[in-house]
């Protein structure tokens with residue numbers, strides 16, 4: 624279907640945290656009208672979605688199902704695309720955010736927006752690139768037009784599941800990477816960790832419906848490089864803090880904002896156990912987060928695994 628080619632479109636952005644605010648600023652920078660909604664701003668969801676040409680959700684995972692449910696009751700104008708920018712997995716249903724939006728809005732195009740996009744850098748107007756992915760190419764191109772600028776290069780993709788899972792699964796690996804750096808294990812160890820982690824992400828991601836090549840792109844490898852190498856990443860900081868001997872509770876308190884990788888790890892392990900997918904690195908992150916082992920024991924467990932060929936079907 625055709626989407627409006629207006630100079631000034633109206634965007635509703637749900638979630639006024641770090642990412643929702645940065646996305647609102649990017650679209651505002653292009654001259655679009657922004658209706659920002661969050662629980663704390665005092666406006667109603669009804670008011671926020673009125674007249675929207677496009678709805679963007681940048682809500683933390685824990686709020687997605689409830690907000691999508693509320694919006695379903697309110698109703699949104701026909702055919703308005705919903706762009707989901709959340710990186711996480713639902714603790715109850717194990718679904719991805721796009722699966723939740725799709726279930727509640729089967730007649731609306733769903734677009735996933737994901738890439739190496741540390742919001743603190745975007746807020747400083749440093750250049751970045753991202754991906755908008757949808758089975759509806761017209762809707763992906765609409766989102767591309769609204770967000771693309773000299774600040775953000777936006778690519779389209781026809782693989783929403785792979786795009787979404789890249790951004791989601793790398794948060795678990797960012798925790799592992801923070802541990803690796805916090806323990807000062809060196810560049811050899813870090814390179815081995817990230818390379819094997821990419822193999823692990825591809826194994827899970829393709830099992831759940833993503834395309835292999837997507838994981839080598841911006842939303843997979845690209846986002847992994849950003850978050851696994853930057854103290855701006857909250858998930859990286861969780862791992863770093865654990866390596867310093869802090870408890871998870873203290874680290875999360877100090878962060879004061881969302882580190883999706885903690886919940887994602889728990890949900891991922893539930894999926895991996897249910898579907899019998901080997902996830903050696905994520906499993907050590909899970910054991911560490913759940914106080915079953917300490918950081919040194921996690922490293923030891925990975926180093927002492929059975930020897931095998933590098934490219935091996937199982938793990």
Ligand SMILES: NC(=O)C1=CN([C@@H]2O[C@H](COP(=O)(O)OP(=O)(O)OC[C@H]3O[C@@H](n4cnc5c(N)ncnc54)[C@H](O)[C@@H]3O)[C@@H](O)[C@H]2O)C=CC1
Nearest residue numbers: 638639640641642643661682683686709710741742880881
């Ligand atoms: N900050 C970043 O650099 C990036 C973040 N993301 C993703 O965007 C999502 C949001 O992250 P941030 O904005 O950084 O987190 P944040 O903690 O700064 O903001 C979270 C937002 O979600 C809302 N929220 C939380 N629980 C809710 C609920 N139960 N009902 C309704 N709204 C609720 C909060 O009010 C707030 O507006 C996460 O999934 C994150 O992985 C994606 C790319 C970049």
Ligand SMILES: O=C(CO)COP(=O)(O)O
Nearest residue numbers: 738739740741856857858
């Ligand atoms: O997803 C992100 C950058 O692309 C943000 O990472 P954190 O959630 O770890 O801060």
